[in-house]
Amino acid sequence: MCLAVPAEVISIEDDTAVCRVDRGQTTVKASLMLLPEKPELGEFLIIHAGFALRILDREEAEKSLRSMNLAVEGV
Amino acid sequence: MCLAVPAEVISIEDDTAVCRVDRGQTTVKASLMLLPEKPELGEFLIIHAGFALRILDREEAEKSLRSMNLAVEGV
Amino acid sequence: MSFEFLEKFRDPELCRKMLDRMEAELESDLRFMEVCGTHTVAIFQSGLRSLLPKKIVHLSGPGCPVCVTHESEVNAFLDLAANERVIMATFGDLMRVPGDNGRNLKKAVADGARVKVVYSPFDTLKLAKENPDDLVVFIGVGFETTAPTIAATMKMARQQGIKNLRILCFHKTVPLALDALLSDEAINVDGFILPGHVSAIIGTKPYEFIAEKYNKSAVVTGFEPLDILQSLNQMIDWRKKGEAHVVNNYTRIVGENGNTKAVEIMYEVFEPIDALWRGIGLIPGSGLEIRAEWEEFDAKKEFGITIEDCAPLKGCKCGDILKGIKQPDECPLFGKPCTPANPVGPCMVSTEGSCAAYYKYKLD
């Protein structure tokens, strides 16, 4: 029940963002009421039950991937 | 819309009579609210829109038939 | 008594004799008019019409309560049916009656209106109880036969404390309408078959003016073939003698004073009012209205409904037909475009209308 999906902001109107889900042309609306800051177009949100919970942090994501690769280096 | 059918009283409860319509086993309920007098079992009522309008007068009916027969006598 | 006994009023043998007598006695055309839609249907459905001598000219008067319900009245109940608070209750006869723009109750239902066909006005009591949050409106249409049943229902509703029943009262009474019809100079009728079941309520006295004032014969008649044939034979005899009578041939059902209790109940609740008759116009005192003491049931008051006259229908010959001047198939609209599915005038509206009966039963 804590399912949340990442989605890319493609437009914002008032407190609602229209976001693209996955690479195809499927969009979903998400309320921004719970977000501390307004997202930029092109940013990724994590959406749960119609609400954006967080903006996805690209740098942290890259850091994580790097550390994952590091962890198995030489294996 | 002034359709009314004769029916034979087979039982009475309060202000409602259950009446037999035609010779078969079909019965209909009729309110007796509009009748000046209470009918007897076996008497015929003329029923319109769920209400008995009159008790059929057997003697008058016989008289009518007789006069009808008389009218064509010798024809 | 028995049903077998009652069936004697349809005895084919005696009918044949009556018809033979008629043929023998007729010297010239006898134009008769029945004033009750139930007679219209009885004459056609039994096949009697096809058996009548050519010299008997059968005409249908303003005898179907559905047909004479005014266009404005029809529009009023159609408007009310569209009201979301309202459950309309009605006799089935009104379901296809057209209002303006081709509206009718069947189409209203398709559009979402709640319309309930009842067999008896009494059924509306249950309907009202089952739908306490809605307003049940019964369309009160009909002559003296029917009006007392609605009055009795209102009395019962008051007794049972039912608050959500209303009557949209369009009842009409027969004698004054006949008077209005007869006062038309163009009228060409030798004698009338009077409505038996209306008479069961009002008796025979209210018709006496027909002979007295207009010097025409009129017979209160039952609905079996012999009832009708016997009355026609009498009229033939009277004409021969140059007499005009109003008599009661339906004595098994109709008393001279009718059903006084029913009349009492009817006038306890209703009072006379001027009424608009479709195809005829305003006839003073010929309608019934709910008395002030019973206004809690009055749908007209509750919804501010007033009935106004409107222009007559173009091309429809109903006026002439009701007066016996024309027969239905002499109307250029008969059959095309005017049909029971798509009626133009009042006489095609109900199955008891004269044009409708022609269309439905008459062989070419």
Place this chain on the structure above:
Amino acid sequence: MSFEFLEKFRDPELCRKMLDRMEAELESDLRFMEVCGTHTVAIFQSGLRSLLPKKIVHLSGPGCPVCVTHESEVNAFLDLAANERVIMATFGDLMRVPGDNGRNLKKAVADGARVKVVYSPFDTLKLAKENPDDLVVFIGVGFETTAPTIAATMKMARQQGIKNLRILCFHKTVPLALDALLSDEAINVDGFILPGHVSAIIGTKPYEFIAEKYNKSAVVTGFEPLDILQSLNQMIDWRKKGEAHVVNNYTRIVGENGNTKAVEIMYEVFEPIDALWRGIGLIPGSGLEIRAEWEEFDAKKEFGITIEDCAPLKGCKCGDILKGIKQPDECPLFGKPCTPANPVGPCMVSTEGSCAAYYKYKLD
């Protein structure tokens, strides 16, 4: 950023390497437990579970909000659904959850209840507006991920002047439940995969007690295969070193302090209360209740609903399963009679329950 980039967290190649590393490093059984039903499903659905080394023992904790919703809470919403004034609004997850006598919401609908599945609690605003004469009651079930969305909906309802929305608040919070679980002596878990999306709201601090008080490791983790594998590898390393840590591996979504705005909104509307967890019992302070200032939305107050504990289910081994003592298929009721269609215990109730996931995904 792009979706292609995010897909790297599922890279099969890297997964394989992670698994190889795990196999190589494992010296003895590692018993890990995830505390989020979404992790349970992710581990099964991706096939990861079938790829984990034998020495990795996968256990599922009390991580599905649906499963831990107490029997009395379920009966309460089922009772309310039968109320004619009420339109229940709910996440689809609750539709099949059984109450006493085999009742559930699907059957309630078949019995005539009005139940509307919504994707977002926000949808209840529209529902309330469209049904002004009815009371829309939303079943508030879920952890910290979900509770703020309900709080935001209540704020919006107040702002829009919506008077006919109620929340039946059964929300629960994760950290205290974990504490209760860990305080059980019988618990046999080496490390925890912590719920990533709960953490997106509450951050990582509330979990620090796990290492401090119980000397166990716990990792806030995302839901992709690599997220999970990476966390497992870390736990293996820490155990080797005899260490216990609480760390955040889901930094792309989870900040140390979580989403402070969401937390604020959540606690503006709700306050902590003791809560009954199905299969576990009373955990002080582990639930959320609507504050007095928001009681106009409180379905419990409106309908006088109280939640009482009741006897545990006979034969159901959920207690042992939640603690990692038993696996689902070690329960004698598993598969017969206990199935998702006919669940006996909480772990079979929701598709995210551990017994349900076993039943649905596991190959013999």
Place this chain on the structure above:
Amino acid sequence: MSDKVLLDYGSGGRASQRLISQLFLNHFSNDELNRLNDAAELSMSGRLAMSTDSFTVDPIFFPGGDIGSLAVHGTVNDVAMMGAIPRYMTCGYIIEEGLPMADLETIVASMGEAARHAGVDIVTGDTKVVPKGAVDKIFINTTGIGDIIVDPAPSGDAARLGDAVLISGTVGDHGLTILGTREGLEFEAAVQSDSAALNHLLVKLVQELPEVHVMRDPTRGGLATTLNEITGSSNVCCELDESAIPVRLEVKGGCSILGLDPLYLANEGKFLCILPEEHSEKALEIMRADPLGQDACRIGTMTDANPGKVVLITALGGKRLLGMLEGEQLPRIC
């Protein structure tokens, strides 16, 4: 299974399978159905008759039958009216969420029983469950197929001048029975639906009298409507003898109260047989030998009086048109 039908039972998932195997297969079982393929494989040859009908009768249980048996009889009869032996049937159930399972089982059992009695196999089917309110309790479609055993097959356009018009029994029983169950109509009639499978009788009839021109069951719209269809297609006039048309007194009585004509009431176990005059006695003999045709009689003749029309010769000896109604006030009799 639960005591009410749930949406899940129409989902195509496990619940659907349980419903199909525990209920439908149990009552309809035959080799072809049991294979549960997308389509049934049948072995037939030559000229086939195929007919379909949806049944939406309200109420679903009525004196003399229910929607399950009616759905068999209606389709079996339509196939047999073509001079065919009905062989196979399909059924499509549309069920309202919340229908008591016991009612469904009664209906399915009744349908199975009716099919066995008619000698047809229900070889494939479909079950949908729709949300409460999306359908009124249950509707059933059946489609039947059979081998035509006469050439040419009886047809609505094959009535000829001089043909005798026979009816297999009393008319209006089904229609009045359904009306009698309506709430608010304060009448009770000791009558029950005539719903029955006529195929065995019809097959016997055409085997012995392949000269039959038209066979048709006067269902919706009744005898009057069906005869109008036939006179319209065949361009002949049907002169009907009113006194000869068998109508139960109970049906007459019910109609008189309601102002209805029994000739427009539905029948579900009667048929019209129109054939050359010289075979009419033989036909009546065959019909009367079967309990379903014991009241069979001749009611009219095809003439050239009013081509395309039905003319009723009344008890008085008068003549009038027996037309087709625009619609009718009595919904959902089948």
Place this chain on the structure above:
Amino acid sequence: MSDKVLLDYGSGGRASQRLISQLFLNHFSNDELNRLNDAAELSMSGRLAMSTDSFTVDPIFFPGGDIGSLAVHGTVNDVAMMGAIPRYMTCGYIIEEGLPMADLETIVASMGEAARHAGVDIVTGDTKVVPKGAVDKIFINTTGIGDIIVDPAPSGDAARLGDAVLISGTVGDHGLTILGTREGLEFEAAVQSDSAALNHLLVKLVQELPEVHVMRDPTRGGLATTLNEITGSSNVCCELDESAIPVRLEVKGGCSILGLDPLYLANEGKFLCILPEEHSEKALEIMRADPLGQDACRIGTMTDANPGKVVLITALGGKRLLGMLEGEQLPRIC
């Protein structure tokens, strides 16, 4: 005719006749239908496939089709899955009083068009109009019949060890399209129903490859449910390669939001083809040559690993059960 459908149109009277002649005959016209007999007379012989389905889809118009075309495609496909050439169809309409006549005409026209395209004649039908609220807008039943051209006919119980499992294209399009029309679900997907008549492709396939063991359209319950039915009937294990199963990104995206699995979503223009390994390349070639099969691919193999089960080999290389759902949350997709 009036602008809304009235009860009268289903009465069997004049109004019914007008609806049939002005609407249905107009769009479906063929010699047999035009005779308006109780049953159609068909000339067929040998082994026949017969299938029925009721269509209750909500909404009745959706991107890529409507209930009228869907009702043709669904039945034509089921008949063709038996290795048969669909020839004739029946249709049973159940219409809610008050349905806009324009909607009905659109549906009937679309059905006529779909039937012509599929090459089947609608030879007999039935129309019921039920009171407002007794059905949700319109339901249609179709029953189809066709000539089986291979022996033995493909069958759900005929999958064998080693068989290749092919799918004709992307899965989940129809199901997600219907979901996307649901009010309240705040997502939009640039996807449309795949509803299509597959018979021309299927016939070509079995003509060139009579060795096909199973053909089936994964409708309600989707690919997963259909494969479970087949493995259950054939008692083999289907090992599916998750990465090979074609799913549109739009469908994937929609499913991720709603927490659904595209393998359980309905398809209305796809089929599974299961046949001996050695013919799989040829089958794919035939399928890909047709626009309706252009995305065809192999997705699995029948093994003896877990008889009766479907096993999904995930993108990671893991294995898990792909079971059958109890029911589903998504009503009325067909």
